[in-house]
Amino acid sequence: MxxxxxxxxxxxxxxxxxxxxxxxxxxGGPQTKGQTPAPxxxxxxxxxxxxxxxxxxxxxxxxxxxxxxxxxxxxxxxRLNVGIAARNxxxxxREVEAAAAWQAEDSRWRAETARLETQRAQWEAxxxxxxAARLRYERERAAWEAEMAACQRTGxxxxxxxxx
Numbered sequence: 001m002x003x004x005x006x007x008x009x010x011x012x013x014x015x016x017x018x019x020x021x022x023x024x025x026x027x028g029g030p031q032t033k034g035q036t037p038a039p040x041x042x043x044x045x046x047x048x049x050x051x052x053x054x055x056x057x058x059x060x061x062x063x064x065x066x067x068x069x070x071x072x073x074x075x076x077x078x079r080l081n082v083g084i085a086a087r088n089x090x091x092x093x094r095e096v097e098a099a100a101a102w103q104a105e106d107s108r109w110r111a112e113t114a115r116l117e118t119q120r121a122q123w124e125a126x127x128x129x130x131x132a133a134r135l136r137y138e139r140e141r142a143a144w145e146a147e148m149a150a151c152q153r154t155g156x157x158x159x160x161x162x163x164x
Contacts, residue, residue, distance in 0.1 A: 151157030
């Protein structure tokens, strides 16, 4: 065999290996027709959320009966919970106030932006009107100068002031 043939066979084997691996029969015992494999046995681990499940994950909590609880500890827990609730309420109020302040500032900004846009549009309109007036003046001035030049050449006209 030539080197090319050997390389082609090796390449074919490498390409076909994953396909062959995926199509092989399971390695369990022989199966007969019509027989389905037995379902996998349920895991022998504890039920999620159970005391054993929590203990295996390093978490353990079990409330002592009311009679066995330390009154100072219960009072301290209540005091801490009240403090936490008060801080949460204060944070919520600050958040509502901040949102209202933002809304007010956003409204002020939008009004100011609208005012400036109106002012800019008015300035552009005024500038366009001024430019149109300047061009009209230059046209009229040029027409008057042409008329005066014609009069001076012929000598038969009275000078008149330009009409503005």
